[in-house]
Amino acid sequence: MRTVFAVFGDPVGHSLSPAMHNAAFEALDMECTYYAFRVSREELKAALEGAKAMGFGGVNLTVPLKQEALKIVDADPLAAAIGAVNTVDFRNGMKGYNTDGIGAKLSLEEEGVDIRGSEVLIAGAGGAARAIAFQLAKDGASVTIANRTAEKAIELAADVSAVGNARGCGFENLGSLIRESDVLVNCTVLGMKPDIGGTVATAKDMHSDLTVFDIVYNPLETRLLREAKLAGAKTVTGVMMLVYQGAEAFRIWTGVRPPADVMKRAVLEGLR
Numbered sequence: 001m002r003t004v005f006a007v008f009g010d011p012v013g014h015s016l017s018p019a020m021h022n023a024a025f026e027a028l029d030m031e032c033t034y035y036a037f038r039v040s041r042e043e044l045k046a047a048l049e050g051a052k053a054m055g056f057g058g059v060n061l062t063v064p065l066k067q068e069a070l071k072i073v074d075a076d077p078l079a080a081a082i083g084a085v086n087t088v089d090f091r092n093g094m095k096g097y098n099t100d101g102i103g104a105k106l107s108l109e110e111e112g113v114d115i116r117g118s119e120v121l122i123a124g125a126g127g128a129a130r131a132i133a134f135q136l137a138k139d140g141a142s143v144t145i146a147n148r149t150a151e152k153a154i155e156l157a158a159d160v161s162a163v164g165n166a167r168g169c170g171f172e173n174l175g176s177l178i179r180e181s182d183v184l185v186n187c188t189v190l191g192m193k194p195d196i197g198g199t200v201a202t203a204k205d206m207h208s209d210l211t212v213f214d215i216v217y218n219p220l221e222t223r224l225l226r227e228a229k230l231a232g233a234k235t236v237t238g239v240m241m242l243v244y245q246g247a248e249a250f251r252i253w254t255g256v257r258p259p260a261d262v263m264k265r266a267v268l269e270g271l272r
């Protein structure tokens with residue numbers, strides 16, 4: 001009998017997770033299939049209990065369920081601190097994890113970034129910034145969070161300070177902050193298709209020892225990443241974060257590290 005995995009969310013029709021996980025299951029010759037199910041906040045508890053009762057191998061959660069899940073599952077300390085669950089494992093009760101930050105960490109490590117001791121500047125203070133800031137600070141980076149609304153960055157940095165080194169500020173000195181950083185992560189919606197233009201930074205503020213990571217993956221190459229290339233900086237696309245957050249969920253459920261290149265190919269195919 002095949003084991004079923006799924007992503008729950010609303011909307012969920014355009015999720016790339018089924019293609020990505022099914023490609024990995026196929027490559028590893030595993031008897032598993034991954035589906036997308038539309039589930040509302042109100043239905044989440046029943047959906048999770050139903051999935052567990054039916055022997056699902058695990059589920060991912062996306063908008064708008066990640067925070068709601070905290071009330072239902074047994075969240076691990078990092079997911080509880082982040083305040084969002086994106087991965088549920090049914091093997092021991094209903095355990096919740098957040099793999100978004102690990103997705104970012106693995107994406108950066110693949111580019112040769114040594115997180116420990118690095119100066120990381122995160123632009124944005126929403127849900128994605130929160131997951132990434134907690135993970136990278138916990139792993140020993142010195143994290144600066146800059147946000148259009150400075151108060152939100154300052155609040156987030158205060159929370160993150162519980163696990164590591166973090167400070168928050170507004171966008172006023174972004175240029176000089178970038179010049180002092182090893183890594184710039186864009187967690188704002190700037191550059192996102194179809195209608196959000198702009199970029200948090202341009203080449204003049206960047207340097208060739210910088211790694212620029214844009215979590216936006218549509219378009220694949222954002223203006224920010226083009227500016228980074230002009231400055232001779234290394235670039236990491238949001239596709240890698242998507243792939244590695246999925247790869248980490250896959251590892252939690254199955255104990256197997258899936259082939260990231262196969263998952264990446266499936267995502268790129270889905271984006272075409």
Ligand code: ATR
Pocket residue numbers: 123124125126127128129147148149152187188189190
């Ligand atoms: P996500 O869950 O993907 O992180 P979010 O929680 O909606 O998304 O966060 C969006 C981020 O993009 C926020 O940091 C937001 O800044 P504010 O807190 O000041 O709203 C940022 N953002 C949205 N529009 C922006 C813009 N035009 N310029 C700069 N930052 C913007």
